[in-house]
Structures are given as C-alpha cells and as structure tokens.
Amino acid sequence: xxxxxxxxxxxxxxxxxxxxxxxxxxxxxxxxxxxxxxxxxxxxxxxxxxxxxxxxxxxxxxxxxxxxxxxxxxxxxxxxxxxxxxxxxxxxxxxxxxxxxxxxxxxxxxxxxxxxxxxxxxxxxxxxxxxxxxxxxxxxxxxxxxxxxxxxxxxxx
Amino acid sequence: xxxxxxxxxxxxxxxxxxxxxxxxxxxxxxxxxxxxxxxxxxxxxxxxxxxxxxxxxxxxxxxxxxxxxxxxxxxxxxxxxxxxxxxxxxxxxxxxxxxxxxx
Numbered sequence: 001x002x003x004x005x006x007x008x009x010x011x012x013x014x015x016x017x018x019x020x021x022x023x024x025x026x027x028x029x030x031x032x033x034x035x036x037x038x039x040x041x042x043x044x045x046x047x048x049x050x051x052x053x054x055x056x057x058x059x060x061x062x063x064x065x066x067x068x069x070x071x072x073x074x075x076x077x078x079x080x081x082x083x084x085x086x087x088x089x090x091x092x093x094x095x096x097x098x099x100x101x102x103x104x105x106x107x108x109x110x111x112x113x114x115x116x117x118x119x120x121x122x123x124x125x126x127x128x129x130x131x132x133x134x135x136x137x138x139x140x141x142x143x144x145x146x147x148x149x150x151x152x153x154x155x156x157x
Numbered sequence: 158x159x160x161x162x163x164x165x166x167x168x169x170x171x172x173x174x175x176x177x178x179x180x181x182x183x184x185x186x187x188x189x190x191x192x193x194x195x196x197x198x199x200x201x202x203x204x205x206x207x208x209x210x211x212x213x214x215x216x217x218x219x220x221x222x223x224x225x226x227x228x229x230x231x232x233x234x235x236x237x238x239x240x241x242x243x244x245x246x247x248x249x250x251x252x253x254x255x256x257x258x259x260x
Contacts, residue, residue: 037202042219079223098221102186106221112213114234116171121216122223124184 042105047097047132050105051141054095060134060141063088068133068146077125077150084133086117086142093136094119099145100129125150161255165241172235172259174206174214176228176243184220199249201226206243208235235259 044050051058069083084094094117095108106123117135125131130145162177178201185198204216213232235241237259244254 036215037217042217081227101221103219103221105219107219108217109230110215110217111230112211112232114208114211115213115230115232118231119216120227120229122227124221124223 036110038108041108043103044105045103047099047104050097050103051095051134054105054108055093055134055136055141057141060143063135063142063144066133066135066142066144068131068144070131070146070148072147073149073151074125075151077127077152079122080125080131080148080150081120081122082131083120084118084135086133086135088117088135088137088142090137091117091135092138095134095136096121096123097132097134098123098125098129098148099132101126104132159255160253161243161245163241163243163255163257165235165257165259167235167237167259171231171233172208172241173231174229174241176204176206176226178204178226178228178245178253180224180226180245180247182220182222182224182226186220199247201245201247204228204243204245206230206241208232208239208241213241 038053041050041053044053048058065088066086070080074080091111093110096106097104098106109119128149130147132143132145134141134143160179164175166173180201181199183196183199187196189196198220200220201218205212206214214230216228239259240256241259242254242256244252246252
C-alpha cells in the first residue's frame, strides 16, 4: 500500500516538474512574454506620456545619427512604409510614434545584442503627422522626426 | 497554412531577416460600414525572433501597424544554414510560429 502511494506521488511530482521546465524555457510564452507589452504606453494619448510609460522618462536629445525613411506624401495612411536606421552604438530599443494618431505609439522594437540599428515596417497614420523615432542607447534617449503628409487617413472613421 | 512568411539571407556576416504575417490588425476604432458597429480590436502584440537561443528581435506592436504586417531587420553572428524562429501573439491570445534556414 505504501509503495503504491509513493508511486502516485512520484508521478505527480514528475508531471509538475515537466510543466515547470516548459514555463522556464519559454514553451508557454504568452503570459510570460506579454508582461513586457506596456499597455500604458500603447494606450497613452500623447507622445510624452507614452515615452514615460515605456522608458520612465521623456527627456531626449535630437540626433542626426537617426535616419527615418518614409514618404513625404502618403496617399494611403493605412500603409505607410517606415524605415529607421541609426549609427548610434549600443542601441537596445527603437520605438516609433505617429504624433497625431489617437494613440501615438505604433511599435517598440527591442534589439538583441547582435542586432543592428535598423528596422523597417509599415504603419497606419490617421492624418498628416510627424513620424518620431526614439532610440534608446545605454540610459539615454535620442530622437528624430520626419513629417509625412497623409491624404487619406488609415485609422477608421 | 502558416500565417508567417519568413526569409533570412546572409551577406558579409550580416543576416537580413524579412517577415510578412497575414493578420487583420484591427485597431478597434474602425466601424463596420454595414452595421455601423465598431469592429473589435484584433492586432498582434508581440513578435519574437530567435537565432539559436538568442532573441535577436522583440517587437511590441499596437493597432497602428498596418494590416498584414511587414517587418525587416538585420543582425550579426549567424552562419548560413542556421535556423531562425519567429513567433507572434495577438491581443486575443492567438499565436503562430515559423522557422526558416538562413541562406
């Protein structure tokens, strides 16, 4: 009888062990990884509030080492191609804002140690606005912006 | 069919990764033209790309990324033939992942 109980106990502990490993190795990612997704930053209605939620500070320097490639005039605001390139060393994060959108933060890119200061994507813009790229390197924030004129908005309505 | 198209190409030690994901990316602000009701938000929140055990890119997205999102970035330290993996999770908890060999 006692040996039976021990067997069940062993089985049980093995099963929980496997789940523990799955969680720690990231097989069950959604709950764990989404902790990094900042709801406050994405829901913020102005750039500075969003920056504070994202980086804990909105103080930043303009930098000419950040290049934003985006069209001067976007005919369709639903698809605006944006490419950010930076030559700043030690970049850990690049975030993109469209400052006239209802929620300006469009995306935050967290770069790995071997990843270069370059991202390219397509964003939606409600109306003519500045596309602002904020680059975090070390503890400092750098930014650059470019105006994109939008003829048809892409945020519903 | 996978929702992800993933390509990685290495030139001079730099691997260029290009990703296309098919996803509606609804902001939650848009109205259905027939019923006048708002279409609920449905967008990818997080995209993670890994080379071996190193995360080379984590993208946190809001609803303002275009429908059928495109993402491209570069990283160093990989070799041709290495595998990279990419996965996404959206605000409804739906997810998908894909792998590709670096060519």
